Amino acid sequence: xxMTHSETKSDRISGTRLGYRFNIIGMVGLxxxxxxxxxxxxxxxxxxxxxxxxVDLDYFGPMxxxxxxxxxxxxxxMLSRILMGARYTVGLSLAAVTIACFSGVMLGMIAAVAGGWxxxxxxxxxxxxxxxxxxxxxxVVVAAVxxxxxxxxxxxxxxxxxxxxxxxxxxxxxxxxxxFITVARIRGESxxxxxxxxxxxxxxxxxxADLGIRFVFIVLLLxxxxxxxxxxxxxxxxxxxxxxxxxxxxxxxxxxxMAPSFAIASLTISVNLLIDNxxxxxxxxxx
Amino acid sequence: MVNLVExxxxxxxxxxxxxxxxxxxxxxSFDIAExxxxxxxxxxxxxKTTIALTLMGHARPGCRISGxxxxxxxxxxxxxxxxxxxxxxxxxxxxxxxxxxAAFNPAATIMDxxxxxxxxxxxxxxxxxxxxxxxxxxxxxxxxxxTIGSRYPHQVSGGQxxxxxxxxxxxxxxxxxxxxEPTTALDxxxxxxxxxxxxxxxxxxxxxxxxxxxxxxxVAQIADRIVVLKGGEAKEIGTTEEILNGAKHPxxxxxxxxxxxxxxxxxxxxxxxxxxxLEIENLIAGYGQAQADGxxxxxAVEHVSLKVEKGRNLGIIGESGCGKSTLARxxxxxxxxxxxxxxxxxxxxxxxxxxxxxxxxxxxQIVFQYADTALxxxxxxxxxxxxxxxxxxxxxxxxxNARVDELLDMVRLPHNLRHRRPGELSGGxxxxxxxxxxxxxxxxxxxxxxxxxxxxTVVAAAxxxxxxxxxxxxxxxxxxxxxxxxxxxxxxxxxxVMYGGKKVEEITPAKVKTPEHPYSQLLFSSVPRLDPTWLDxxxxxPELVRAYCRR
Numbered sequence: 001x002x003m004t005h006s007e008t009k010s011d012r013i014s015g016t017r018l019g020y021r022f023n024i025i026g027m028v029g030l031x032x033x034x035x036x037x038x039x040x041x042x043x044x045x046x047x048x049x050x051x052x053x054x055v056d057l058d059y060f061g062p063m064x065x066x067x068x069x070x071x072x073x074x075x076x077x078m079l080s081r082i083l084m085g086a087r088y089t090v091g092l093s094l095a096a097v098t099i100a101c102f103s104g105v106m107l108g109m110i111a112a113v114a115g116g117w118x119x120x121x122x123x124x125x126x127x128x129x130x131x132x133x134x135x136x137x138x139x140v141v142v143a144a145v146x147x148x149x150x151x152x153x154x155x156x157x158x159x160x161x162x163x164x165x166x167x168x169x170x171x172x173x174x175x176x177x178x179x180f181i182t183v184a185r186i187r188g189e190s191x192x193x194x195x196x197x198x199x200x201x202x203x204x205x206x207x208x209a210d211l212g213i214r215f216v217f218i219v220l221l222l223x224x225x226x227x228x229x230x231x232x233x234x235x236x237x238x239x240x241x242x243x244x245x246x247x248x249x250x251x252x253x254x255x256x257x258m259a260p261s262f263a264i265a266s267l268t269i270s271v272n273l274l275i276d277n278x279x280x281x282x283x284x285x286x287x
Numbered sequence: 288m289v290n291l292v293e294x295x296x297x298x299x300x301x302x303x304x305x306x307x308x309x310x311x312x313x314x315x316s317f318d319i320a321e322x323x324x325x326x327x328x329x330x331x332x333x334x335k336t337t338i339a340l341t342l343m344g345h346a347r348p349g350c351r352i353s354g355x356x357x358x359x360x361x362x363x364x365x366x367x368x369x370x371x372x373x374x375x376x377x378x379x380x381x382x383x384x385x386x387x388x389a390a391f392n393p394a395a396t397i398m399d400x401x402x403x404x405x406x407x408x409x410x411x412x413x414x415x416x417x418x419x420x421x422x423x424x425x426x427x428x429x430x431x432x433x434t435i436g437s438r439y440p441h442q443v444s445g446g447q448x449x450x451x452x453x454x455x456x457x458x459x460x461x462x463x464x465x466x467x468e469p470t471t472a473l474d475x476x477x478x479x480x481x482x483x484x485x486x487x488x489x490x491x492x493x494x495x496x497x498x499x500x501x502x503x504x505x506v507a508q509i510a511d512r513i514v515v516l517k518g519g520e521a522k523e524i525g526t527t528e529e530i531l532n533g534a535k536h537p538x539x540x541x542x543x544x545x546x547x548x549x550x551x552x553x554x555x556x557x558x559x560x561x562x563x564x565l566e567i568e569n570l571i572a573g574y575g576q577a578q579a580d581g582x583x584x585x586x587a588v589e590h591v592s593l594k595v596e597k598g599r600n601l602g603i604i605g606e607s608g609c610g611k612s613t614l615a616r617x618x619x620x621x622x623x624x625x626x627x628x629x630x631x632x633x634x635x636x637x638x639x640x641x642x643x644x645x646x647x648x649x650x651x652q653i654v655f656q657y658a659d660t661a662l663x664x665x666x667x668x669x670x671x672x673x674x675x676x677x678x679x680x681x682x683x684x685x686x687x688n689a690r691v692d693e694l695l696d697m698v699r700l701p702h703n704l705r706h707r708r709p710g711e712l713s714g715g716x717x718x719x720x721x722x723x724x725x726x727x728x729x730x731x732x733x734x735x736x737x738x739x740x741x742x743x744t745v746v747a748a749a750x751x752x753x754x755x756x757x758x759x760x761x762x763x764x765x766x767x768x769x770x771x772x773x774x775x776x777x778x779x780x781x782x783x784v785m786y787g788g789k790k791v792e793e794i795t796p797a798k799v800k801t802p803e804h805p806y807s808q809l810l811f812s813s814v815p816r817l818d819p820t821w822l823d824x825x826x827x828x829p830e831l832v833r834a835y836c837r838r
Binding site for chain 1 (some may be wrong): 619620621640643645653655657660661662663664665666674675678679724728
């Protein structure tokens with residue numbers, strides 16, 4: 001036994017000491033996400049200039065010592081605007097994705113376990129919701145009640161609930177057909193117990209992966225809405241809005257239009273990298 | 288004499304997810320002569336399929352052949368390139384997988400798939416191949432050999448499909464055929480026909496074979512020599528006669544011992560109670576929409592009545608599809624009965640589990656066949672066993688902890704297993720946990736639905752012994768559902784034979800030798816015996832076979 005143990009240690013690959021395997025790509029993804037989260041929290045403390053203030057005499061100014069990422073179409077400091085924009089992009093999307101996935105997954109599991117008419121009604125209703133194009137839905141809601149942060153969060157989450165519901169329901173239906181659910185049912189367990197203790201632990205992996213993908217979708221949709229002028233309102237701006245308002249700088253190759261695009265890309269790509277390479281617990285059966 | 292196959296000091300290793308290397312085959316050597324059938328026998332995980340696959344130069348993903356040599360017909364399979372191996376696969380040797388149903392493509396006709404080998408290797412023209420296939424179908428005694436090839440896989444029975452997959456293997460005229468548990472998934476009455484067909488084709492063509500199985504009785508019918516494997520090592524190699532009559536290695540003896548039906552000790556005084564523990568009257572249950580007369584569309588259980596006395600056991604035996612599992616589910620209330628009365632311990636029970644009180648549910652527990660799906664893979668053994676304790680008995684953490692230890696003791700599992708998840712246990716251990724969960728409820732009756740059929744003979748025998756012991760200690764009753772007569776014989780006081788949803792006979796183990804109903808006669812005579820001459824000497828009434836077998 002001791003023999004195998006020492007052999008085990010010497011054979012292990014890096015990063016497995018905690019009993020988890022986490023590869024380098026996942027770590028890169030995680031560190032970029034953590035970086036942006038940190039920025040979102042600390043933004044007001046670290047911005048070099050006030051967000052709404054015109055500080056550069058030139059518009060679409062190049063990168064310089066004073067303005068690290070150049071200036072925008074009014075001569076405002078781009079770095080400050082991106083740092084503050086992180087708050088909206090990361091914060092709004094995170095809130096929306098949490099609401100969407102939580103409600104979608106809960107409803108999905110309830111539908112799978114309860115079955116019958118409840119399942120039918122829920123599924124058809126959410127299918128109907130799903131059939132509305134997401135941008136159009138966002139446009140209509142924002143046009144009707146105006147753009148504010150709570151409205152944006154709610155709209156974004158409503159748009160993504162049906163997807164999360166479908167995904168969770170499909171997984172839960174499979175689990176629901178297993179014998180251990182039957183055992184729990186004839187033990188007399190309640191629906192809530194079945195959902196919480198028997199089904200959720202078995203679908204949590206794919207659900208987390210789905211949450212990551214949906215987060216990316218929401219970032220992109222929010223950026224899209226802002227690009228259309230329906231997202232976060234001036235003088236504040238999320239990254240999508242930053243791209244839109246500086247689109248005029250594209251012919252000049254202005255950093256003002258490139259930088260927020262890179263920010264969006266870096267966040268969405270690293271979320272994807274992370275969810276594809278989540279740490280795996282090592283459970284070596286033969287030990 | 289040159290051997291067709293020579294395996295020398297074969298080593299296969301696997302890499303685990305923490306990067307550790309594990310030897311799964313540890314220096315196995317044996318030979319196969321021309322026209323000889325060698326059986327590889329052992330429990331699951333003993334490496335029998337792995338060895339069979341190395342004959343084709345193949346190792347499953349994550350595994351690697353790390354040493355030794357495998358020479359088939361003078362070629363070293365391990366040094367050939369993948370392309371060269373592909374050339375000899377299907378022509379020099381062929382493989383018959385365990386599940387023919389999964390091995391056939393449901394979207395193509397059987398004939399197209401059977402002659403595919405000749406097309407790939409360009410051995411003969413399609414017309415010749417078709418003619419040869421029909422000859423093979425005839426040799427394998429398949430019905431309507433001329434036209435069966437134009438059917439799709441779902442249009443033939445499991446036993447026929449298994450023989451068709453043998454035809455697929457034989458069409459390239461191989462020198463060696465590898466059978467990987469080809470009859471394990473079949474009913475005993477079907478198995479006979481398949482075994483006979485295999486045996487006659489192999490003998491006629493002088494084809495050598497490797498027969499992988501965990502069932503010694505089946506192997507005894509078909510193999511010339513037997514290799515007994517355990518833990519990746521060949522424990523004993525000998526002719527079938529030598530192994531059956533003069534086994535030297537303790538593990539082989541254990542295997543043989545597991546086959547001896549251990550008669551159940553005479554039922555003790557427990558039968559004194561006047562009222563039976565469970566009484567079922569005229570039960571009808573099934574699936575599908577309720578019809579005008581209130582009965583379900585497909586009736587899986589029809590007019591079944593039975594009785595279980597306190598402290599005694601009832602066996603229900605029958606082939607797949609006879610309604611025995613549905614009966615268990617109906618009794619447990621998983622599938623509500625359409626008609627009928629279930630009286631348990633003097634009270635009439637609700638038809639569906641929802642209409643039963645928590646105590647009624649507690650006193651009758653069901654243990655399912657597949658411990659893999661019956662245990663939540665995301666929970667530890669501790670959590671699985673603790674839940675009924677909290678739920679039924681409202682125990683606090685300390686009492687629960689002590690009781691989990693007791694339960695693990697009862698089913699002979701070490702305490703340190705409690706933190707493991709089901710995926711980290713062996714098949715036998717999982718089934719024990721599955722059973723311990725039922726015990727945690729303190730039931731009076733346990734419905735055991737084929738609980739040993741997914742296990743190897745030796746492990747199954749140990750589980751049966753455990754059940755008997757627990758019965759003595761706790762005064763339980765079992766309803767034991769199985770397709771395996773020897774298992775039911777070993778543990779039950781009464782045996783009910785089911786066919787087509789109906790109870791056809793009720794007998795005691797003492798009278799198993801002389802059943803009255805023709806179906807019981809057929810079923811009981813189809814159980815393989817540990818006698819190499821059993822299959823050849825077996826004579827069954829063809830009328831009977833036609834009437835009751837869906838071959």
